[in-house]
Amino acid sequence: CGLFAALILAQMGFKPIVLERGKEVRERTKDTFGFWRKQPLNPESNVQFGEGGAGTFSDGKLYSQVKDRKHYGRKVLHEFVKAGAPEEIMYVSKPHIGTFKLVNMVEKMRKEIIELGGEIRFSTRVEKLDLDKLGSDPIYSENKSGSDPIYQLKGLHLSDGSYLAAKHVILAVGHSARDTFEALYEQGVYIEAKPFSVGFRIEHEQSMIDSCRFGDNAGNPILGAADYKLVHHCKNGRTVYSFCMCPGGTVVAAASEPGRVVTNGMSQYSRHERNANSAIVVGITPEEDFPGHPLAGIALQRGLEELAYKVGGENYSAPAQLIGDFMQGTPSGEIGGVKPSYTPGITLTDLSTVVPDYVTHAIREAIPAFNKQIKGFAKSDGLLTxxxxxxSSPISIKRNADYQSVNVKGLYPAGEGAGYAGGIWSAGIDGIRVAEAAALDALANLESV
Structure with missing residues (x-):
């Protein structure tokens, strides 16, 4: 989102300054792959943080359900192709790019921003906003009505001790910038808790998924690796669904904080790895599962990730269990036919000890239902990690119709971290929208001087 916002502003003739808390994408890739090979975690350079954002280490799927009346999505695809994405993403029904191609594309987009007069500062984290209090105004939202302080943004205090004067700041920090969310909340930026989901990664052999989806045509190179999208509505009112399905991919260690384990999935463009994986997750809400504070969802996430780290052996190995054992409530003792792809490694255990009971019960109900759609989905030697x-982000930084924060003028919450995107395509679309809004406001203020 932030990269696209900067690119659009640079193409308009502005000279945007990008503040990236992580490293440039090549160095970030070295740190990330090093962590997967049991080197120390770098909290500022990993799957979540660094040039390109979390989407760089993903399947690069280009799906979106956002309303796009101005066809910004077409602009996103055009810029991707210009940066090196396969031209087929402009017309195939389920386009994807793959991790290694995304790395090269991010570099080319950075180069264009700089050539057009923009600037990118790596290893530079925003520590604090410089705000002027203007008064109080009513703030209306789904969860609250009342008066909150209204501020004008003046500038940013940075992690290197410097200060950057700024009246238009696009906040595109991703869904894992928990320290930034906490700092913004402490300064009075209006934030609400929002629903998200928790669960596990599930792995099967890709050949089994191909056979179930394509039948006798499985293995045809024209079809490639099969995917799936599954949803089950449970008797207890919970919804279980597949998320971020990665055909022919790997389960990856996506931690960004020491002493915590979290999974994600990614695929290369070829999708030629042995396993298919997907998140199987249960929807949770602030009202039912983490009430009382706008940042309570972050506390819930951290608690689950800390428990996973402990159960995994406190060395970033992830807790895992065979599907058959999970269904029976029996700790796993050995791997079956599906070999785990997660590195640094896994620790076989009982996953019901890692998540709340309602997550365990919902997934146990959903897996047999999914097996009716994909025969073999409940196969006993499939793996959960x-x-x-x-x-998605556990918070929403509310904004007005002009894309500015509801109570901080000049601050433009954007992308997945602020609750306005869910994937690289929708994040790019939101980046364009917010860039246009910031540009219009900057030009209007310039004309009024």
Missing amino acids: GVETRT
Whole structure:
């Protein structure tokens, strides 16, 4: 989102400054792959943080359900192709790019921003906003009505001790910038808790998924690796669904904080790895599962990730269990036919000890239902790995119709971290929208001087 916002502003003739808390994408890739090979976690350079954002280490799926009346999504695809994405993403029904191609594309987009006069500062984290209090105004939302302080943004205090004067700041920090969310909340930026989902990664052999989906045509190179999208509504009112399905991919260690384990999935463009994986997650809500504080969802995520770290052996190995054992409530003792793809490694255990009971019960009900759609989905030697907690941001930084924060003028919450996107395509679309809004406001203020 932030990269697209900067690119659009640069193409308009502005000179945006991008503040990236992580490293440039090549160095970030070295740190991330090093962590997967049991080197120390770098909290500022990993799957979540660094140039390109969390989407860089993903399947690069280009699906979106956002309303796009101005066809910004077409612009996103055009820029992706210009940066090196396969031209087929402009017309195939389920386009994807793959991790390694995304790395090269991010570099080319950065190069264009700089050539157009923009600037990118790596290893630079925003520590604090410089705000002027303007008064109080009513703030209306789904969860609250009342008066809150209204502020004007003046600038940013940065992690290197410097100060950057700024009246238009696009906040595109991703869904894992918990320290930033906490700092913003402490300063009075209006934030609400929002629903998200938790669960596990599930792995099967890709050949089994192909056979179930394509029948006798499985293995045809024209079809490639099969995917799936599954939903089950449980008797207890919970919804279980597949998320971020990665055909021919791997389960990856996606931690960004020391002493916590979290999973994600990614695929290369070829999708030629042995296993298919997907998150199988249960929807949770602030009202029912983490009430009382706008940042309570973050506390819930951290608690689950800390427990997964402990159960996994406190070395970033992830807790895992065979599907058959999970269904029977029996700890697993050995791997079956599906070999785990997660590195640094897994620890076989009882996953019901890692998540709340309502998650366990809902997934146990959903797996047999999914097996009716994909025969073999409930196969006993399939593998579950935990925990999957970062399906989306646990907070929403509310904004007005002009895309500015409801109580901080000049601050433009954007992308997945602020609750306005869910994937690289919708994040790019939101980046364009917010860039246009910031540009219009900057030009209007310039004309009024």
